[in-house]
Amino acid sequence: MADEVSRLKARLLEKENELDVLKNKLAQLEKNGTPFIELNDKVTTLTPLGSKALSNQDIVRYSRQLLLPELGVRGQQNLSQSSVLVVGCGGLGCPLALYLAAAGIGRLGLLDYDEVELSNLHRQVLHREESQGQAKALSAATAVNRLNSTIECVPYHLQLSSKNALPLIQQYDIVADCSDNVPTRYLVNDACVISGKPLVSASALRMEGQLTVYNYHGGPCYRCLYPVPPPAETVTNCSDGGVLGVVPGIMGCLQALEVIKIASGQGSSCGQQLVMFDALDTRFRSIRLRPRQPGCAVCGENPSVTQLLDYEALCGSAATDKCRRLNLLSKDQRITVQEYKAILDSATSHLLLDVRPPVEVDICQLPSSLNIPLTGLQRGNGDHIQLLKESIRRTKGQMSGDGLLPVYVICKLGNDSQKAVQLLEKMDDITVKDICGGLMAWSQKIDLTFPQY
Ligand SMILES: Nc1ncnc2c1ncn2[C@@H]1O[C@H](COP(=O)(O)OP(=O)(O)OP(=O)(O)O)[C@@H](O)[C@H]1O
Numbered sequence: 001m002a003d004e005v006s007r008l009k010a011r012l013l014e015k016e017n018e019l020d021v022l023k024n025k026l027a028q029l030e031k032n033g034t035p036f037i038e039l040n041d042k043v044t045t046l047t048p049l050g051s052k053a054l055s056n057q058d059i060v061r062y063s064r065q066l067l068l069p070e071l072g073v074r075g076q077q078n079l080s081q082s083s084v085l086v087v088g089c090g091g092l093g094c095p096l097a098l099y100l101a102a103a104g105i106g107r108l109g110l111l112d113y114d115e116v117e118l119s120n121l122h123r124q125v126l127h128r129e130e131s132q133g134q135a136k137a138l139s140a141a142t143a144v145n146r147l148n149s150t151i152e153c154v155p156y157h158l159q160l161s162s163k164n165a166l167p168l169i170q171q172y173d174i175v176a177d178c179s180d181n182v183p184t185r186y187l188v189n190d191a192c193v194i195s196g197k198p199l200v201s202a203s204a205l206r207m208e209g210q211l212t213v214y215n216y217h218g219g220p221c222y223r224c225l226y227p228v229p230p231p232a233e234t235v236t237n238c239s240d241g242g243v244l245g246v247v248p249g250i251m252g253c254l255q256a257l258e259v260i261k262i263a264s265g266q267g268s269s270c271g272q273q274l275v276m277f278d279a280l281d282t283r284f285r286s287i288r289l290r291p292r293q294p295g296c297a298v299c300g301e302n303p304s305v306t307q308l309l310d311y312e313a314l315c316g317s318a319a320t321d322k323c324r325r326l327n328l329l330s331k332d333q334r335i336t337v338q339e340y341k342a343i344l345d346s347a348t349s350h351l352l353l354d355v356r357p358p359v360e361v362d363i364c365q366l367p368s369s370l371n372i373p374l375t376g377l378q379r380g381n382g383d384h385i386q387l388l389k390e391s392i393r394r395t396k397g398q399m400s401g402d403g404l405l406p407v408y409v410i411c412k413l414g415n416d417s418q419k420a421v422q423l424l425e426k427m428d429d430i431t432v433k434d435i436c437g438g439l440m441a442w443s444q445k446i447d448l449t450f451p452q453y
């Protein structure tokens with residue numbers, strides 16, 4: 001008899017849970033017209049998240065974390081009443097959003113201006129092959145919603161800017177910076193300080209990652225540590241420097257951990273700490289950061305920044321990595337890929353110098369180019385300089401007449417090649433010019449079969 005009662009009770013609970021799932025799906029369909037979410041291209045006003053008791057379905061879904069004394073029912077309810085804005089749905093934002101949704105964050109704002117590309121998929125694990133060309137914010141929201149349809153996802157297909165950052169950030173409890181450029185980092189920081197929101201920030205490049213929580217419980221803000229933006233030409237991003245997909249994966253998960261600790265009420269221990277991950281040695285290191293600076297321009301005692309600025313002007317670079325183009329040379333020091341193609345076709349004697357690192361030359365190169373990496377030229381590497389001089393002498397020997405040998409410098413995008421031209425300008429026996437837009441322009445405008453990377 002008792003057995004039968006508990007069997008029936010268990011079956012009833014199962015059916016109730018099934019019913020809850022169906023109700024949720026129906027509510028979503030009625031709300032949006034599709035099982036998935038509406039894409040916002042402007043800042044919408046959100047209704048505050050109300051408090052509600054955990055349903056039976058919630059109890060089953062979150063049971064393994066509810067058992068943790070560090071979280072418990074109270075922590076879970078805190079999570080469900082918290083909202084998090086994820087700035088950037090790329091390598092960091094994808095794993096972060098996935099774990100936050102899985103853990104039951106009440107509302108997840110997913111912001112990205114960009115669309116999914118094939119080269120994103122090795123690390124931006126919410127997106128799929130069939131999402132190529134789709135807004136990342138929508139692709140991310142769709143994936144997150146499949147994992148947990150009980151949380152609210154708000155996808156924003158827009159670029160965070162000085163105009164929209166405050167009204168957006170003010171509507172969320174916590175902000176996670178998953179962007180990949182310096183102007184956005186300063187913008188997010190200032191908007192978080194002005195709105196009084198904690199900022200869980202991470203970065204990942206090549207085989208390394210970093211994590212800090214800024215503006216949290218009296219700790220420093222990003223500007224306290226980096227009062228002046230670095231020179232634009234010293235900044236490397238994933239499309240220049242490369243990144244192993246799992247590295248942002250790890251850093252995005254660490255970001256999710258700190259967000260969950262803050263949102264659930266347990267608190268973060270990274271408010272005055274920089275966590276550094278070295279994927280080569282599989283090692284974490286932590287350093288204590290200097291405290292909030294009384295002279296900080298935004299969070300200090302007499303802040304000079306009380307409203308948002310023009311961050312692209314402040315940093316001297318674009319807030320997207322789409323148009324990261326340096327302009328270091330005059331017009332007559334550069335030629336277009338079409339002009340270089342004409343030089344090739346006319347069989348005029350010249351030297352084509354490819355200044356990319358060998359790892360990129362292994363991917364693809366133009367025939368008969370000489371590869372000397374920019375770093376070799378910058379450091380005055382003896383072997384590299386010797387090789388260059390030797391090649392100039394040999395090619396010049398093949399020229400008719402005594403003129404200067406034309407040297408054309410190429411790289412991936414036409415940034416490093418300009419730096420190389422500046423270094424080589426004073427060299428004897430040559431004239432040196434940069435090929436604008438580099439091999440990626442060659443691939444787009446001259447030879448469509450040449451790989452893009
Ligand atoms: N100001 C901004 N507003 C909205 N999204 C931003 C902003 N700045 C950066 N992002 C987004 O942040 C994400 C950063 O992720 P990540 O560096 O992995 O991606 P990516 O830009 O796609 O990479 P790649 O350099 O390989 O093209 C990108 O999707 C980018 O569009």
Ligand SMILES: [Zn+2]
Pocket residue numbers: 220221222223224225292293296297298299300
């Ligand atoms: Zn500060």
